[in-house]
Amino acid sequence: MNNVVNNGALLSGKGLSKTYGDLTVVKDVSVSVKAGEFVCLVGKSGCGKTTLLSLLSGLERPTRGQVMLAGKDITSATEDELALFRRQNVGFIFQSFNLIPTLAAWENVALSLFPIAMKETEREQRALDLLEKMEMGHRTEHLPSALSGGEKQRVAIARALINRPKLLFADEPTGNLDSATGDAIMEILNRLHREEGVGILMVTHEVELAKTADRLIRMHDGEVIS
């Protein structure tokens, strides 16, 4: 078993495997992330990083193994329990932003608040505050099609933070950005980690980006190698 487990972890995956047909993408991996820790999952393309991230975040169920997040075993949760759990505990940042094209920037940020019964003004204010923090206060009413790549990713980060998550899952957050914009996004993530103590588990294939992380987990062919 590949073990990168810390005691008192906010997130821990034990003996995780994922198989698609005959192909085993993640092989008996155990990892953990402590509260407020910035962990980078690095490795070449196709080594199973994104699949491991999906298993750890509850987006996908493991073929074998167990994931504990904030003290709850999410591997045995139902689909709807998982959705509620994600809404309350984690945030996602994707490589291709995944903003809803028909919603303005602030509405995209407030997306996970839509199913919650609350005043529209309160929902909007929370989204606007976060956009302001992302230096996007002047672009709140714009549709994603009117935003640059860097701006879209700032909106996506704000969306991930709207429910004050314990942990952010970031899958190649700079993968679709030029280096300058990518650096700016990394600076935002570092600042969130440093100043607000947000835990981050980031997947990247660029080791350079991982230098600022508290800890590095290297993957190769579905296994954790260090």
Place this chain on the structure above:
Amino acid sequence: MNLHYLMNELYYQKRRTLTAILGLSIGIALLIILNALSTAYRQAAQAPLKEIGADITVQRPGDVPKDLTGVVFPCSAVTIRDDQVKKIECLPGVRGVGKAVLLWVFDPSRAWIVLGVEQQNSIGPAVLRSAVTEGRYLEPGKLEALVEISYARQFGIKVGDTITMANTSFPVAGLVDASRAAKIAVANVYVPIEEAQKLAAASSQVQSVSPFSPSDVNLLFIKADQDKITDLASALRNIVDKKATIGTPDSFLKLLGSFFALSDKLTMAASLIAIIVAVLIAFKTMAGNIAERAREIGVLKAVGWTNHNVVSQLLAESVIQCFLAGLFGLLLAAIVAFGLSFMDVNIPIPWDMSPTPHFLPGGGDQIFKTLRLPVHIPWILACFGVLLSVVIGGATGAMLGRTISRIKPSEVLRHE
């Protein structure tokens, strides 16, 4: 369900929204128009009978008289006995009976088509009262006649003149424009029914073909409950004659020969096809639209939307879209109905209801009742169309929403 998200989705995805609305609205418009046309033809078919305030006409065919001299019955309308009339009046569903006597009078110098009418009965040819153009209508107890205006012009007959038919003199009380009143039960001269009955009873030609007493008639006009008309038609044949000519809205409808006039079952079948087409269009369009949004649904689930949240949102979108499609379909149908309402429909009058002897000039010509097709969309049909559209939207949205909500976010979000 978030209304703002819903409205944005419909507004910004115009192509998707318009395709779905247009597709379904065509199906709904088709359904509404088919039913409106069917109703219009049905109403049109009632017109010849409605004109004379009746729902059913009854005649009994008989033999052709030996000689066409004096007073004779048309072979399409011979004696209906008084006792038969009394039985008919007692049939369930019969709300009133109008009687008339139709005669051909062949005098040496002129032929007359004479109709004996009940002056006070609103069922039957008494509706001529509204068609008097000169003089006045027949007054009870007076021996007098009304003359059809074109006939009067042809023979120079004026109000106040006296005409003599079968050796009986009738002062002319008025002139009537029968073409304004009706296409069936029309004649050259209208006299009180009692006078026509006397003429018929005294005619050896009539008696030789069809024994007739002064209380008998040869034309009946029946006002009946709409839902009993079909049953009454067969009961009337049983009383009068198996070969009796029973004129009903349905018999006129059959003569129209239009696809829309054929039957309720055909209209139902066509409507069902329209509904199936509407459902298929809605389903296919929305399935395509929702499939395009698989990634978006994945994002919603990733950020914490439950299956129920996703289904509610898609269901609401679908219902609103289909509601708009229903309204647009109704608008389309209203435009088409408006256009069709300028169309004329010719309802053929059966030869045996035509009073003119076929051997006289114009007697063999087919007579039509021509009227504007009364197409209109009843409120109940309009509401049904829109409601059906909403139901289709609800069912489609719920079904597709449930299917798409089962996707795993990781499946649609993994490929960056």
